[in-house]
Amino acid sequence: MTQTRAVEAWTLRPLERFVAEAGARLTLLMTPAGQVLAQHGFTRAVDVMSAAALGAAIVASSGELATMLRQKQFSALNHQGVEHGIFLGAFDTPRGRLLALVVYGPDSSVGLVQLFFEEFVTELAAAAPAEERGKAVLAADFERELNESLATLFGQ
Amino acid sequence: MTTRFRRALDNVTRVRGVRGAMLVAGDDGLIVAESLMEGVRGNAVAALAASLHKRFRQSMDAGAAGAPHFLHLQGDGGTLIVVPAPDGILVVAVGDPNMNVGLVRLEMLRAAEGLT
Amino acid sequence: MSLVNFTTREITCKIVYYGPGRSGKTTNLQYIYGRVPDDRRGRMVSLATQTDRTLFFDFLPLELGSISGFTTRFQLYTVPGQVYYNATRKLVLQGADGVVFVADSQARQLEENVESLQNLQENLLAQGADARGMPFVLQYNKQDLPQDLVLSKEELDDALNFWGVPSFSAAALAGTGVFETLKAASELVLRKLSQEEPV
Numbered sequence: 187m188t189q190t191r192a193v194e195a196w197t198l199r200p201l202e203r204f205v206a207e208a209g210a211r212l213t214l215l216m217t218p219a220g221q222v223l224a225q226h227g228f229t230r231a232v233d234v235m236s237a238a239a240l241g242a243a244i245v246a247s248s249g250e251l252a253t254m255l256r257q258k259q260f261s262a263l264n265h266q267g268v269e270h271g272i273f274l275g276a277f278d279t280p281r282g283r284l285l286a287l288v289v290y291g292p293d294s295s296v297g298l299v300q301l302f303f304e305e306f307v308t309e310l311a312a313a314a315p316a317e318e319r320g321k322a323v324l325a326a327d328f329e330r331e332l333n334e335s336l337a338t339l340f341g342q
Numbered sequence: 343m344t345t346r347f348r349r350a351l352d353n354v355t356r357v358r359g360v361r362g363a364m365l366v367a368g369d370d371g372l373i374v375a376e377s378l379m380e381g382v383r384g385n386a387v388a389a390l391a392a393s394l395h396k397r398f399r400q401s402m403d404a405g406a407a408g409a410p411h412f413l414h415l416q417g418d419g420g421t422l423i424v425v426p427a428p429d430g431i432l433v434v435a436v437g438d439p440n441m442n443v444g445l446v447r448l449e450m451l452r453a454a455e456g457l458t
Numbered sequence: 459m460s461l462v463n464f465t466t467r468e469i470t471c472k473i474v475y476y477g478p479g480r481s482g483k484t485t486n487l488q489y490i491y492g493r494v495p496d497d498r499r500g501r502m503v504s505l506a507t508q509t510d511r512t513l514f515f516d517f518l519p520l521e522l523g524s525i526s527g528f529t530t531r532f533q534l535y536t537v538p539g540q541v542y543y544n545a546t547r548k549l550v551l552q553g554a555d556g557v558v559f560v561a562d563s564q565a566r567q568l569e570e571n572v573e574s575l576q577n578l579q580e581n582l583l584a585q586g587a588d589a590r591g592m593p594f595v596l597q598y599n600k601q602d603l604p605q606d607l608v609l610s611k612e613e614l615d616d617a618l619n620f621w622g623v624p625s626f627s628a629a630a631l632a633g634t635g636v637f638e639t640l641k642a643a644s645e646l647v648l649r650k651l652s653q654e655e656p657v
Contacts, residue, residue, distance in 0.1 A: 193461070193468055209393075219553025220533070221461040221470050235470075235519035235533055236503050243505075243514060246549040266370075293396075297371020297389030325526040328648055335522040335530070336644065339494050340637050 192224035194281075200309035201226060208302040209294030211270065214238050214287040215310075218246065218276070223284065241287035245276055262303070264296050273299045277307045279314040347375035350453035354433070357449060359441025361420070365457070368392050368430040382436060387422070391434045395424050412447060423447065427454035460555045460651055462528075469528045471647050472535065472553055473640075476578050477560035478570040479511070479539030482599040485630040486560060487518045487534055490640065493633070494520060512538040515550045525648065532644065539574065548581050556593035556647040557582075558639055560630075561618055563598045563608040568617060575618055593646030594623045597639045602629035 190205060192198035197215055205213055205226045212227035214234065220242035228234040249259050265272040273288040273296060286306070290299050347365055354363040355377045362378030364387070371392035378384050398410050413424040421441055425433045433450045461470040475483040484504065491502045498521045505514035515535050522530040535554075537547040551557075559578065561571040582589045598614045609617070611627045619625050624642045628635025 217461065217553065219472060221472070221553070223461075230500070233500055235531070236500050236517060239515075239517045239519075239533065239535070240503065243549065246552065247514070247546070250545055250549065295369060295371035295389065295392060295396075297366075297385070298393055301371075301386050301389040325652070328526045328652060329645055331525045332522070332530075332644055332648060333641070335525060336637070336641050338523065339498055339520065341493060341495075 189229065190224075190226040194223045196313045196315060197224040197310060200306055200313060203309065204302055204306040207305075208288070208299045209290060210288045210299065211291050211294075212237075212287075212289035214241060216242060216285050216287070218242055218283055218285060227289075237287060241274055242285060245274055245285050249276075262300065266296070271296055271299075273303070275303050275307070277311075279311045280316050281314040284310070344375075346456065348377070350433075350456045351375060351377040354435050354446060354449045354453055357437075357442060357446050359438040360446060361436050361438065362387075363433065363435045363450075363453075364388055365427070365453075366392050366432045366434050368395060368426070368432045374431060387434060387436055391422060391424050392432060395426065395432055414443060414447075423450060425450040425454050427457045429457070431457055460647070462651070467528045468531070469525070469648075469651070470531045470533065471555040471644075471651070472533045473556045473558060473643050473647060474551055474554040475534065475536040475558045475560055476547070476551070476574070477537075477539055478562060478567065478574040479541075481539060481560045481562040481567070481571075481574075482628075482630040483536035483539065483560045484512055484516050485599075486558075486597070486628075486636050486639070487516050487536055489630055489633045489636045490520070490534065491518055493637075497521075498523075511540065512536055513543070514538065514546050522644075526652075530648075534640075541573075544577065544581070547577070548584065551578075551581050552585065554587075554592070555650070556595070556643050558595050558597055558643050559618075560597045560599050560628075561614060563600045563614060563627075564603065565607065565609050568609065571614075571618055590621060593643060593650050594621065595639055595643045595646065596623055596625035597628045597630075597635060598625065599628045599630050599635075601627045602632060602634070 190202050201224045214222055215224040216222045216238045220239040222234050222238045225234050248263055252259050263274040271290050275286045288299050351363045362382040364376040365374040366388040367374055371389035373384055373388045376384050398413055402410055415422040420439055421437050423435045427433050433453050435446055435450055475486055477483050500519035503517040507513050518534040520532045535550050537550045579589045596619055598611055615625055626635045626639045630636050
């Protein structure tokens with residue numbers, strides 16, 4: 187089942203609206219380091235992370251090319267495939283710079299995605315809380331649980 | 343914009359009541375060439391008109407009615423017309439509700455033919 | 459920078475395996491990938507050249523499970539070791555929560571190790587990251603080669619470990635030291651997260 191899920195709740199409503207209007211098959215909202223804030227259409231968290239890492243890498247490498255050409259960063263990139271297109275957009279919010287990776291099929295178009303992406307960015311900027319960092323989160327004895335988790339992972 | 347595209351669009355926008363005309367890539371919904379009055383959201387019209395055309399084409403296919411030659415949407419505040427041209431290009435025009443649709447259609451068909 | 463979500467109680471951390479070309483960074487990830495159950499790992503992504511040299515990065519997402527009530531995920535990356543790929547190394551290093559430096563223990567590779575370590579410091583500084591404050595672990599790989607070809611752990615500590623960070627002997631092809639290295643890096647990353655001052 188296709189699902190929309192937000193790690194950060196403020197992103198959910200704008201994402202749902204964008205997906206419905208642009209006809210996107212898959213959408214990821216992430217930080218420039220590839221950390222996912224929200225997703226639509228992916229089912230396994232780990233596949234999401236691979237897609238986010240690759241999307242963030244494309245944006246980062248094209249950004250470096252822009253720097254080498256002494257021009258402003260690309261705000262959007264589009265890769266047109268036979269069946270699907272991939273749209274990558276970068277934008278600023280009070281939460282910091284974010285990236286969106288959008289996969290669309292023949293029932294949508296890059297024009298539609300671009301059109302509703304502008305609204306998506308505006309809605310996200312309005313909904314975003316200021317950057318939040320530095321809360322102590324883990325219990326002091328987290329090592330025991332970490333050791334158990336790693337032992338399970340490695341079958342030890 | 344090439345002279346050929348400009349001429350094709352100028353003949354459409356010359357008709358009284360037309361607020362703008364565009365050549366749009368049907369698959370992408372992106373503008374290829376445009377001649378628009380201020381206030382017309384070209385990108386939005388192009389993307390949505392291309393999407394509409396795609397849906398209508400699918401509907402007509404499903405009804406075994408062939409491909410649409412002409413879409414005409416009439417609203418309280420204006421008119422939208424789409425005419426498919428060769429190579430997946432769409433000629434799109436927006437105008438006042440009372441513009442001469444027959445004349446606009448004729449010029450749009452000519453524009454479409456001129457793109458071959 | 460780690461992503462912590464208090465509503466859904468999720469933590470995602472990024473650990474980068476750094477080091478000179480052919481030191482065994484990709485081998486570390488391949489070994490981990492081979493040992494971790496299917497449901498706890500994603501697909502390993504390798505952007506490599508035709509000769510299997512890392513071109514951009516390798517990427518392996520891991521699900522650690524619940525730690526302190528948080529679903530914890532680690533993203534493991536490698537950088538391309540070859541000197542001329544510095545631009546891509548910088549990109550992969552962005553937002554790293556911790557670094558594993560994989561050194562090649564062969565005596566003749568010492569200079570490459572030193573250069574790569576210096577390059578790491580430069581790239582971290584360029585990003586405004588303080589290398590000394592970053593969770594950092596050293597791994598001396600290829601210790602399974604004949605002893606006359608490799609430097610000992612003590613010798614490598616003297617040459618490379620000037621900050622006194624945790625260091626491990628390893629033979630990544632056989633898996634020796636791979637788990638210990640990842641465990642130490644994970645602990646440092648999560649400890650840093652647990653010690654950060656509340657806002």
